[in-house]
């Protein structure tokens with residue numbers, strides 16, 4: 001998948017969340033050899049930073065018209081497999097406290113909360129939203 005397609009999916013999936021990643025931003029991230037793309041056809045992608053023994057899920061997005069059909073679950077499973085095969089033993093991420101779809105996705109994938117960052121996300125004029133930090137072990 002091209003960085004331009006990733007940027008399109010990201011913009012559509014995060015519309016209203018105040019997170020804008022251009023194709024150039026994504027291309028620059030992919031130049032770093034610790035950042036790996038994981039793609040699901042043309043409907044979704046994730047970027048995961050792997051620096052064994054840890055990995056961090058930087059973003060995951062399914063294009064809105066394809067959401068709710070199990071693609072997110074499949075993509076997250078591919079991310080976990082990728083991180084584990086590259087030597088990571090633990091993966092973590094941060095998620096907005098009001099992102100119910102993502103929270104359900106991660107809970108089903110056995111992530112647990114490790115912390116809370118108050119007022120972490122700022123979206124235009126709205127009140128800031130807390131971030132949860134989540135993590136889970138890999139392998140074993």
Ligand SMILES: CC(C)(COP(=O)(O)OP(=O)(O)OC[C@H]1O[C@@H](n2cnc3c(N)ncnc32)[C@H](O)[C@@H]1OP(=O)(O)O)[C@@H](O)C(=O)NCCC(=O)NCCS
Pocket residue numbers: 013014059060061062063066067068069070071072073074094095096099100101102104105108
């Ligand atoms: C989060 C996201 C990747 C999930 O992808 P998806 O393809 O819609 O998810 P799936 O259909 O695989 O569903 C996975 C689980 O998430 C939960 N889920 C999905 N959509 C949901 C919704 N709208 N509300 C509540 N739970 C939801 C379900 O529990 C589901 O598992 P189950 O059916 O076994 O119970 C997708 O909604 C998305 O791209 N959102 C915008 C970007 C984003 O918020 N990324 C995460 C940032 S941390």
